[in-house]
Amino acid sequence: MADPAYIVDGVLTDGEAWVGLGTTTLGSDTATITFTSTDDGQVGDFSQYMDLMVVWYARSAKAATGEGYLGMRYNNNSGAIYGQQFLTGDGSSASAGESSGPTYTFLGFIPNNNVTANIFASGVCSIFDINSGKYTSSIAQLAEDMDGSGRVRLEAVTWRNQAPISEIDVFEVYGENMLAGSQVSLFGILPRMVA
């Protein structure tokens, strides 16, 4: 089997701590963006990474004011096992909350399509130690500014499952589409084991 691109003559090259696994930019309104491990020992094989990082930029296609919810699931698992704790600021107040039973990792609020045109929300989510046999924990940061209203949010989520991650699905929680132009990127983060 050939080495992945970041292995040169059997050696991990220093320049590739973060490896791009894929970017999907929607050309039309779409319900779900999926990334799947290639399970072939190559760049797209999730099993070799320590952490994963999701970077997203999204808006809902729903023709209404207000917001939608962007969610993420691992391995197509929709069990109520994604426990969450969050901090939210809306410009005038801060709040916190928790829940043990969501069926997804909450990435953030996204503007609906009657909000001022061209406003998208954005966020990053770190998913830690994905092949360790631990429960999978993540931290997500959200920025949603709708030119007069909006929110910032920080959310920690634990997926109470010890399976390695082989699939990631990003979707609008209430079944709406993500608007064309929405984008999700996935990065794999390598360790460096040295003596």
Added chain:
Amino acid sequence: MAVIEAISTTYLEADAATVTFSSIPATYEHLQLRCSIRTSASNRASVTLVFNGDTGTNYTSHRILGAASSVSAGGWSGLAGLMGVEGTGGDSTAADYGVVVADILDYANTNKNTTCQFISGAKIATGADLFVHSGLWDATAAVHTITLDGSYNSLRGSEFTLYGLNSS
């Protein structure tokens, strides 16, 4: 040269009191420490972060904490190390590990004191705690060593990776 490079990973095969990254090159613009930690404490516990072995009272920290439906804030000075690296303890399931991202900014600049930001989350008996910390080391020395040393051991399976971020 890549923007982000892995400097070193420590993956604990046995419980350990201390984890140290030494001889950190001064060639990066910033550092990022990413951790997954479980401690021997009975409840969630902080692992103290110390620069260059300095355990004098030269550290300052502020934080926001989200715990269930309450938000709180606090600030401390005269600390012997930085807060913000949070691990789980014995009140959570054995497979629960706290997670941390710490950014250590302009760490090699000897004209500035070193400032940091931490984001961390750790499961507790019911629910979880979520933290945002800032940190200041009141010294201008370039950071060459980072030590993680709490009152409790970090347990087997805990993982720590230090990354270097280059300027573009």
